[in-house]
Amino acid sequence: MREQGGIFKNLDPVLVALYVLMVIMGWLNIYASVFNDEHQSIFDFSQKYGKQMLWICTAFLLAIIVLIIDGNFYSAFSYPVYGISIISLILVLFIGKEISGSKSWFRVGEFGIQPAEFAKFAANMALAKYLSNINIKMTDARTKIISVALILLPILLIVLENETGCALVFFAFILVLYREGLSGNILLLGTAAAILFVLALLINKFILIGIIAGVALLLLLIVRRNRQNLAIIFGALFFASATIYSVDYAFSHLEPHQKKRINVFLGKETDKKKAGYNVNQSLIAIGSGGLSGKGYLQGTQTKYDFVPEQSTDFIFCTVGEEWGFVGSSVVIILFIILLLRIIFIAERQRSSYTRIYGYGVASILFFHLLVNIGMTIGLAPVIGIPLPFFSYGGSSLWSFTILLFIFIKMDAYRLQVLR
Amino acid sequence: MNRFSDRKFVIAAIFIFIGVVFLLRLFYIQVLDDDYKLSANNNVLRYVTQYPARGLIYDRDGELLVYNEAAYDLMVTPRQVKDLDTQNFCTTLGITKEVFIKKMKAARNYSPYKESIFEKQLSAETYATLQEKLYSFHGFYVQSRTLRKYPGLIAAHTLGYVGEVSEKYTQENPYYKSGDYIGISGVEKSYEKELRGKKGLSVMMVDVFNRPKGKFNNGEYDTLAVTGQNLVTALSAKLQRYGEQLMQGKTGGIVAIEPSTGEILAAISAPSYNPNLLVGRERSKNYGMLLQTEGLPLFNRALMAYYPPGSTFKLINDLIGQQEGVLTPNTSYYCDGGYHMGRQTVKCDARHNSIQLRAAVQHSCNTYHCYVFRSIVDNKKYKSTEEGYQVWRNHVLTFGIGVRLYSDLPQELKGMVPSVQYYDKYFGKGRWRSSTVVSLSIGQGELGITPLQMANTMCIIANRGYYYTPHIIKKVGKENLHLSKFKEKHYTDIDPKYYDVMIDGMQDVVDIGTAAGSKIKGITFCGKTGTAQNPHGKDHSLFVAFAPRENPKIAIGIMVENGGWGASWAAPIASLMIEKYLNDSIATPARHALEKRMLEGVIIMPKK
Numbered sequence A: 001m002r003e004q005g006g007i008f009k010n011l012d013p014v015l016v017a018l019y020v021l022m023v024i025m026g027w028l029n030i031y032a033s034v035f036n037d038e039h040q041s042i043f044d045f046s047q048k049y050g051k052q053m054l055w056i057c058t059a060f061l062l063a064i065i066v067l068i069i070d071g072n073f074y075s076a077f078s079y080p081v082y083g084i085s086i087i088s089l090i091l092v093l094f095i096g097k098e099i100s101g102s103k104s105w106f107r108v109g110e111f112g113i114q115p116a117e118f119a120k121f122a123a124n125m126a127l128a129k130y131l132s133n134i135n136i137k138m139t140d141a142r143t144k145i146i147s148v149a150l151i152l153l154p155i156l157l158i159v160l161e162n163e164t165g166c167a168l169v170f171f172a173f174i175l176v177l178y179r180e181g182l183s184g185n186i187l188l189l190g191t192a193a194a195i196l197f198v199l200a201l202l203i204n205k206f207i208l209i210g211i212i213a214g215v216a217l218l219l220l221l222i223v224r225r226n227r228q229n230l231a232i233i234f235g236a237l238f239f240a241s242a243t244i245y246s247v248d249y250a251f252s253h254l255e256p257h258q259k260k261r262i263n264v265f266l267g268k269e270t271d272k273k274k275a276g277y278n279v280n281q282s283l284i285a286i287g288s289g290g291l292s293g294k295g296y297l298q299g300t301q302t303k304y305d306f307v308p309e310q311s312t313d314f315i316f317c318t319v320g321e322e323w324g325f326v327g328s329s330v331v332i333i334l335f336i337i338l339l340l341r342i343i344f345i346a347e348r349q350r351s352s353y354t355r356i357y358g359y360g361v362a363s364i365l366f367f368h369l370l371v372n373i374g375m376t377i378g379l380a381p382v383i384g385i386p387l388p389f390f391s392y393g394g395s396s397l398w399s400f401t402i403l404l405f406i407f408i409k410m411d412a413y414r415l416q417v418l419r
Numbered sequence B: 001m002n003r004f005s006d007r008k009f010v011i012a013a014i015f016i017f018i019g020v021v022f023l024l025r026l027f028y029i030q031v032l033d034d035d036y037k038l039s040a041n042n043n044v045l046r047y048v049t050q051y052p053a054r055g056l057i058y059d060r061d062g063e064l065l066v067y068n069e070a071a072y073d074l075m076v077t078p079r080q081v082k083d084l085d086t087q088n089f090c091t092t093l094g095i096t097k098e099v100f101i102k103k104m105k106a107a108r109n110y111s112p113y114k115e116s117i118f119e120k121q122l123s124a125e126t127y128a129t130l131q132e133k134l135y136s137f138h139g140f141y142v143q144s145r146t147l148r149k150y151p152g153l154i155a156a157h158t159l160g161y162v163g164e165v166s167e168k169y170t171q172e173n174p175y176y177k178s179g180d181y182i183g184i185s186g187v188e189k190s191y192e193k194e195l196r197g198k199k200g201l202s203v204m205m206v207d208v209f210n211r212p213k214g215k216f217n218n219g220e221y222d223t224l225a226v227t228g229q230n231l232v233t234a235l236s237a238k239l240q241r242y243g244e245q246l247m248q249g250k251t252g253g254i255v256a257i258e259p260s261t262g263e264i265l266a267a268i269s270a271p272s273y274n275p276n277l278l279v280g281r282e283r284s285k286n287y288g289m290l291l292q293t294e295g296l297p298l299f300n301r302a303l304m305a306y307y308p309p310g311s312t313f314k315l316i317n318d319l320i321g322q323q324e325g326v327l328t329p330n331t332s333y334y335c336d337g338g339y340h341m342g343r344q345t346v347k348c349d350a351r352h353n354s355i356q357l358r359a360a361v362q363h364s365c366n367t368y369h370c371y372v373f374r375s376i377v378d379n380k381k382y383k384s385t386e387e388g389y390q391v392w393r394n395h396v397l398t399f400g401i402g403v404r405l406y407s408d409l410p411q412e413l414k415g416m417v418p419s420v421q422y423y424d425k426y427f428g429k430g431r432w433r434s435s436t437v438v439s440l441s442i443g444q445g446e447l448g449i450t451p452l453q454m455a456n457t458m459c460i461i462a463n464r465g466y467y468y469t470p471h472i473i474k475k476v477g478k479e480n481l482h483l484s485k486f487k488e489k490h491y492t493d494i495d496p497k498y499y500d501v502m503i504d505g506m507q508d509v510v511d512i513g514t515a516a517g518s519k520i521k522g523i524t525f526c527g528k529t530g531t532a533q534n535p536h537g538k539d540h541s542l543f544v545a546f547a548p549r550e551n552p553k554i555a556i557g558i559m560v561e562n563g564g565w566g567a568s569w570a571a572p573i574a575s576l577m578i579e580k581y582l583n584d585s586i587a588t589p590a591r592h593a594l595e596k597r598m599l600e601g602v603i604i605m606p607k608k
Ligand SMILES: [Zn+2]
Pocket: B335, B336, B337, B338, B348, B349, B350, B351, B352, B364, B365, B366, B367, B368
């Protein structure tokens, strides 16, 4: 017999504490970023912080529901959840509301729901379910293809919704695949492809292929020309050329404003008024924070609407300006602790479903952290994805809450099973 | 234990590595690098839009028609308003505290952080006193703008006016911000893009006391405003002004076009209004007042009012008859004072007996033209009345009647030439004959033609078969680039050889015919009077003409509401305008007397 309040038993205190701490810090910063004298009540639903308060309360409720549901449910219903998520991604293409060029929102009165956010944990569940199958070996081609297909399907649909930033998040699952046995070379190859990707945008494709072919030729002269080496060199050459061509093709099919953003980021174009402007304002805001910040609600850059989308994608600016280097370091360190804690807990699982799911959680959170903060401090291109638990927005907060709490529940369930 | 368990270290290392990179980068931009410390003393940025001067507008002889005058708007950024001496502020602006509260609330509702207009177009005195105290009114600053001025007080409808852009339009066109000005009608509207120039933006640093601290990053983010292009219009201010004077006390429209180019020399709509009324703070009040004014001064009759063309239309009917091969200059019909169809009669002014084409034009014989119309529509070549009528109508449309001319003035209407479907609906299919609609031949019935179209048909006859799309623009900036579409000849489907007899007849009209009272000494010209039946009151007086007969320089169409016969008002006014335009002055004492009578004449509008 389980006693009352049993659902809170065995919950990992570190994860729960980090979650609550981050959500509260996020709200305080949203409040600061839209703070003004006219609207003082924190429950003013016409203001973003008022709405976010509502989102936070409902997120806590969701967390409790996730914890109440039986621990077997998640593993057992992974595929149905994935299916529902895919269907809603398709539905939103037809009946969704178009907001600034993206057709990715279901609108319910004042509030909007974005199915792409929820696809993250759904895809994670499905992937964990598939890979935790005892007969699965990551080295099999079949396994690779199915895993990649599970990830690619939501990516395609989200790209169709014109939410490229959100779609990129799914590439984070490569870390999960790596942990489950995908060759480390592929991880390297992925990194190489990313570098190649950037180079392809910077340098004329013919020159770039020429350079790579030159390097290949040089290698041919140096190494022993046995069959294996030849295959590797020609394979790499082919792979590189194909990447360059596809990047070139994809780039020429981007929307003008997306092209511009990429060009500005790469320094090919200086546009201080538009895309570059956001980053510049963001750097000014963060930079002006100095070592210890200007103090809570004292920020001027973020307050006067200089940083666009500062309560959503650029929330970290408020942290940087008002709390300074000390505050921003705390946020980054908290995130790193959270990520390492998730890995630590994932590794102590006996159920491989929970372990794989945990790595998925860590990968998704990590990717968001990497791109979002990277963007605000000028290290990553301006891709509009939220900072987990901090950014304004109900869909992302709900989705991250569910994502994390399913993991917390599964971890607690492990101990219950042991007893 | 899982075989790949060690990989957790790789992944953890990646996480830690990125964390360290972020911390180093943050340490660099927040602690080491001073580039981003502009806010060390809490400076904030202010975005000041630089409004370019709108392009000037000239007439064809270089007379300035529209220029700009400086005006100052008081702007407010509510969030920056601190420690305001409200009493002092209100006294300076001459407003009450209630008004102040209302305006602040409106500004705050728009945005607490973005600037909006607090008070529009300050008077010179207010601006002067405010300027001195502005440093103490944190959150307020003055934005300079320009207002349009119309020194000539003429061509109000054609030049149009400028006003604040609508909210809806700003959403569709991000160039415009709330409070921006945009051309709303006339030339100001059609050439908005050329006239407006390009807004500039300067990013200023101001301290917490709203004191400018110079340009942000040495103006690296600034864009310069580009002044709007000047326009040279085809209008002749001299002719336009004279025409407006002649139309004082009357209601109607006049359009004059240069046949060899299609340039609109004058476009007059009476009654008119002072274009300076629709500028600045009083604009909406004055607009409301003009809407209420009798005679509808805001209605542009030159382009939008259409009336039955009356006898002026006989010319077109005759040209069609010749082209269809049912009429030659020698064709003669017998007029016993009217055209009879059963019990109904289309009356003629006189009994013309046996009459030929040229004389029929000169005397404006209704009987003759009814015969011509029926011979076209009832031609054996065509299987039915409908088909014959369709042929006739298609010819009419090539004269730019019943279709839009697509001039460069907004508001232009297409007039009316009833279609077969229209009559089928009105009388029933197969229940109408050429006799049913025979009054079209003398320009009555359902026909509707605007003064612009009337003048354009005169261009066609003057050019013997073609016209250029009428246009108001002569030059944009320094180049003539925009004019290419106005260089194209539009042909009617009437052979040029058929025009000669019409032109002879039209000269007779002026020399010895219905418009003989409007002869000009030394100028041989061609015209045709008309009277449009008006069921609501006295008939409208119409006249069309081009002058001189050889190498025509001006084609004109005029309509004077409730003026009665064409010869009573329309023809004299047109002849005076022609004389003034071609000779610069009115020559003989008799003509001076006519001029005086026209200038002073008042036509009382019937109460509706
Ligand atoms: Zn007669």
